[in-house]
Amino acid sequence: MKITGKKELISVIKDRIKREGEISFRDFMDMALYYPELGYYTSPQEKIGGFGDFYTASELDRAFGELIGKQFVEIYEKVKENPFQIVEIGAGKGYLAYDILNFLKKEHPEVYGNTEYIIIEKSPYHIKIQKEILSDFEIVRWVQDIIDFEDESINGVIFSNELFDAFPVHLIRKVKGKIFEVFITIDEEDNIREILKEASEDILRYIKELNLQIPEGMQTEINLDASEYIQKIGKKLKKGYVITVDYGYPSSELYKPYRMRGTLLCYYRHRYSENFYENVGMQDITSHVNFSALKYYGMLAGLDFTGFTDQAHFLTNLGLMEILQELQEKNDYESFERLNRLKTLVLPKGMGEKFKVLVQHKNIDNPSIKGLDMLPYMSDRYRL
Ligand SMILES: C[S@@+](CC[C@H](N)C(=O)[O-])C[C@H]1O[C@@H](n2cnc3c(N)ncnc32)[C@H](O)[C@@H]1O
Known part of the structure; x- marks a missing residue:
């Protein structure tokens, strides 16, 4: 197979193989996405949005951040610690942080006043954009890695949107009853x-x-x-919640026979492909998240399971329908545009059903939260 993409990155990958021998697909994917200055996420090029390669919910409309902000206000009241910490991991261009912070500052100044908003981001390109866009919010700070927190030191909520799908994965194949791992040479x-x-x-x-x-x-x-990372998160949380929004399934669904090629896909300029070895360093490579694994390994690190739902139910429980209704009644062009964008968040063929929300908690007495009020029908796709 030909390997194409960024020349310098391809030479780095080939040199490593020449030096060390074959490398695991996981290490190849890690270099393709995160090799310093040359990887897809670590280099300065537009990734998310119309001029990038894919959209995320954070980019679509401010209502996504406002509804998540609303959920954080309820969590703030349950956690009752000062400062209340919101730790966002993999914040991308910072749009979601912007909408959450704006909502808290305007609608809940007392919560805003007691909150520390901490971002952990691996991409220097994204950190630069985040620092620009979030410069008006004095409660934001950046921490390099989750391991930089002391154990059991975070009171509040640790959350991410489309983080785990961007982690490098091991590729495996079952041949004659035996599990093999894919390496490249x-x-x-x-x-x-x-x-x-x-x-x-x-x-x-x-x-x-x-x-x-x-x-x-x-x-x-x-x-x-991902299984290691959720354990690190679990160890750092003292009291509060972990909220993970991403696309994926429980194990029982992920490994069904109709997914014989797995879920790994590449995105380049809004087109997807299954060729991981083209556009190396220029295309995103991503896979569905195994939510059963996040639940299981989270539990090993002290995180209790609160609930698992899809984005449509989560946002509807928090008041998305009321926002849609208000926009419908306004009858102006901007509201009409927003209405169309927002429908993508809830429609099953858009992000509504594909995206899931996993909620875990630690040291909380009555953990149920509004986003989990009404749950989807319990099929295999929701049983972790
Ligand atoms: C698919 S993007 C999602 C961005 C954003 N959350 C959004 O909704 O638009 C994934 C982001 O996670 C970051 N990332 C990946 N692994 C990370 C890690 N281990 N720690 C912090 N950030 C990470 C990437 O650099 C990228 O900004």
């Missing part, structure tokens, strides 16, 4: 070649712990980085 013609090696102990342990039923012949992803 370079052949005599300087092309990329995938080879299979026996899966590592860590991968086999993950499959066993989550009781995954991988069908024969399936190639799929194992997100060990």
Whole structure:
């Protein structure tokens, strides 16, 4: 297979393979997305929005941030700690943070006054944009990594929108009843070649712990980085919630036989492909999140399960329909445009059903929250 994309990044990847021998697909994906200055997320190019490669809900309309802000106000009242901390991980261009902060500052100044908004972001390009857009909010600060917090030191809410889908994943394949891992190497013609090696102990342990039923012949992803990260989050939280918004499924749905090629996809200028080795460093590579894994490994780190729902139900419980109604009644062009954009957040074919919300908590007596009031019909897609 030809490898195409950013020349300097491709040489770095090839040099590493020449030096070390074959590398795991996970390490290839990590370099393609995060290699300093050259990776997709670490280099200065537009990624999210009309001029980028994909949209996120944060970009669509301020109502998304306002409704999440509303949920944080309820959480603030439950956590009752001063300062109340909102930790956003992987904040992208900072639009969601902007809408949440604006909502709190205007509608709930007392909450705003007692809040610290902390961003953890891996992309220097995104940090630069965040610092510009959030310069009016004096309660925002940046922390390099979740491990920089002391254990059990965060009181409040740790949340992310489309973070875990951007983590590098291990690619595995089941052949004749045995699990193999995909590695990549370079052949005599300087092309990329995938080879299979026996899966590592860590991968086999993950499959066993989550009781995954991988069908024969399936190639799929194992997100060990996500399982480690949710444990780090769990250890740092003292009292409060973890809210994870992303697309994905429980294990029982992710490894169904009709997903024989897994869920890994690339996005380049709003078109998707399954060729991970083209546009390297210029395209996003992303996979569906295994929410059963986040629940299970979160529990190991002290996070209790509060609930699992989809974005449509979550936002509706928080008042999206009232916002839609108000816009409908306004009858002006801007409201009409907003109405159309907002429908994307809830329609099943838009982001409404595909995107899920996992809520976990620690040291909270009566943990139920408004976003989980009415839950979707309990099919396999919602049973973690
Ligand atoms: C798909 S984008 C989503 C951005 C934003 N949350 C939104 O809704 O538009 C993923 C973001 O997570 C960041 N990211 C990925 N891994 C990270 C990590 N381990 N720590 C912090 N940020 C990370 C990426 O740099 C990128 O900004």
